[in-house]
Amino acid sequence: MDAEQNKPKFDAMKKILAICLLFALNSYGQKKNAVTNNNNAASQQLNALKEKTLSMLDASYAADKKTALQIWDYAELGYKETKSAALHIQNLKEAGFSVETGVAGIPTAFVATYGSGSPVIGILAEYDALPGLAQEAVPEKKSIDGKTGGHGCGHHLFGTASVSAGIAIKKLIEEKKVTGTIKVYGCPAEEGGSGKVYMVREGFFKNVDAVIHWHPANQNRVIMTSFIANKSAKFRFNGIASHAAMSPENGRSALDAVEALNHMANMMREHIPQETRIHYVITNGGKAPNVVPDFAEVYYYVRHPKREVAVDVFDRITKAAEGAALGTGTKMSYEIVGGTHDLLINKTLAELMQENLAKTGGVSYTEEEKAFGKKIQASFIGNAPPIEDASTIKPLQIEADAGGGSSDVSDVSYVVPTVGLETATWIPGTSAHSWQAVACGGTEIGTKGMLVAAKTMALTAIDLFNKPAVIQKAKEEFVKGVGSYQYKPLLGDRKPALNYRD
Numbered sequence: 001m002d003a004e005q006n007k008p009k010f011d012a013m014k015k016i017l018a019i020c021l022l023f024a025l026n027s028y029g030q031k032k033n034a035v036t037n038n039n040n041a042a043s044q045q046l047n048a049l050k051e052k053t054l055s056m057l058d059a060s061y062a063a064d065k066k067t068a069l070q071i072w073d074y075a076e077l078g079y080k081e082t083k084s085a086a087l088h089i090q091n092l093k094e095a096g097f098s099v100e101t102g103v104a105g106i107p108t109a110f111v112a113t114y115g116s117g118s119p120v121i122g123i124l125a126e127y128d129a130l131p132g133l134a135q136e137a138v139p140e141k142k143s144i145d146g147k148t149g150g151h152g153c154g155h156h157l158f159g160t161a162s163v164s165a166g167i168a169i170k171k172l173i174e175e176k177k178v179t180g181t182i183k184v185y186g187c188p189a190e191e192g193g194s195g196k197v198y199m200v201r202e203g204f205f206k207n208v209d210a211v212i213h214w215h216p217a218n219q220n221r222v223i224m225t226s227f228i229a230n231k232s233a234k235f236r237f238n239g240i241a242s243h244a245a246m247s248p249e250n251g252r253s254a255l256d257a258v259e260a261l262n263h264m265a266n267m268m269r270e271h272i273p274q275e276t277r278i279h280y281v282i283t284n285g286g287k288a289p290n291v292v293p294d295f296a297e298v299y300y301y302v303r304h305p306k307r308e309v310a311v312d313v314f315d316r317i318t319k320a321a322e323g324a325a326l327g328t329g330t331k332m333s334y335e336i337v338g339g340t341h342d343l344l345i346n347k348t349l350a351e352l353m354q355e356n357l358a359k360t361g362g363v364s365y366t367e368e369e370k371a372f373g374k375k376i377q378a379s380f381i382g383n384a385p386p387i388e389d390a391s392t393i394k395p396l397q398i399e400a401d402a403g404g405g406s407s408d409v410s411d412v413s414y415v416v417p418t419v420g421l422e423t424a425t426w427i428p429g430t431s432a433h434s435w436q437a438v439a440c441g442g443t444e445i446g447t448k449g450m451l452v453a454a455k456t457m458a459l460t461a462i463d464l465f466n467k468p469a470v471i472q473k474a475k476e477e478f479v480k481g482v483g484s485y486q487y488k489p490l491l492g493d494r495k496p497a498l499n500y501r502d
């Protein structure tokens with residue numbers, strides 16, 4: 001009965017409830033639509049910004065190519081990159097950057113800055129060449145008279161792409177399209193000189209939110225392979241000179257000591273962790289066979305994916321050097337030349353960069369470039385991959401094999417979240433540090449790959465300026481990766497080895 005009496009009241013309440021529910025749903029829907037619309041508008045804006053940046057980099061390509069080939073021609077060795085650094089500094093200053101030169105006690109190191117406030121995004125630039133690799137830009141081995149340096153690692157492209165990407169970002173900051181600070185780091189002597197380690201040690205990467213880098217290669221991929229730690233030194237032995245035939249008993253050979261050390265190091269190979277790499281060159285082995293050498297020098301690299309192992313094996317090499325001196329009656333001293341960490345990968349940043357690499361694509365060659373490439377490939381030992389591989393992009397994946405290379409970028413990766421890529425600047429199958437790499441780098445085969453790198457780095461930077469949540473996530477991953485480790489340079493507190501190429 002009561003229910004019957006209350007029915008009209010109940011119906012009215014139901015109506016009110018239904019209206020409220022409808023209203024709530026409607027306003028939720030509107031809010032949701034507004035958010036979606038905002039998101040769409042933001043992503044459209046971001047895409048437009050990226051398109052504009054790609055056009056900017058296409059427009060600066062001719063000038064960038066000229067810069068890269070000029071530095072390819074300078075081919076200056078580690079810490080002697082005076083003209084190469086000056087050219088980059090000039091371009092950055094003309095574009096409006098303020099440039100601090102001679103940083104970390106290195107005349108050819110610089111930091112170029114534009115903008116203010118956060119985020120602070122850094123881009124690394126390298127420009128040193130390798131000794132003994134002078135080569136014409138032709139598809140057969142042809143050295144250049146009177147020249148020693150050659151860009152066998154493509155650092156002439158490296159520096160130029162990084163400066164170009166930095167300048168593109170600077171324009172966006174200037175036009176208030178993005179807010180924050182862009183820094184281009186001029187990093188000398190990557191090849192053995194560990195230039196960046198001094199810049200890290202002296203605090204030049206403090207307060208930087210993320211660092212972007214790249215490296216010339218024979219493929220296109222975001223780097224998910226760690227670089228291996230490396231500790232290097234020059235071991236010097238002093239003996240006693242004497243006539244090698246008339247009074248050998250009065251001599252003590254410094255070269256004997258070098259040979260004894262090398263013999264012990266070579267036997268040691270059987271008793272060290274598998275992935276260790278030990279290599280050496282005799283940088284001074286005496287001057288004449290009829291003079292017992294009173295001075296000899298050997299330059300060693302010791303590498304391993306784990307820096308503790310590299311350091312441990314390095315220490316064993318120094319013990320062997322002491323033993324070699326004792327056994328040959330000579331005196332030994334050594335100078336640590338370089339030391340670099342293993343690379344700390346940042347997956348968050350790598351995923352972001354992969355999206356942008358997919359946008360900028362690989363490299364395609366003209367018929368003339370393909371013919372050049374076929375000749376280059378004909379000089380390889382073993383089979384070469386298809387030339388068309390240069391147009392493909394490797395999927396993002398952590399590769400278990402740590403690869404063989406080392407880089408001072410690794411030290412940066414232990415103080416700032418860091419991400420990098422490789423692009424095809426050399427014909428597929430080409431080894432770094434070879435005459436083939438120098439030859440490709442001196443042509444448009446190299447500069448085309450450089451443009452892909454500049455574009456990918458600039459787009460990744462734009463994302464970082466626009467996505468604080470990604471930076472946050474990258475930082476969390478970084479903190480976890482570093483763990484309780486307190487960064488300590490493997491080369492200790494030595495001053496930059498400015499004369500290591502003498």
Ligand SMILES: [Zn+2]
Nearest residue numbers: 153155190215
């Ligand atoms: Zn390199």
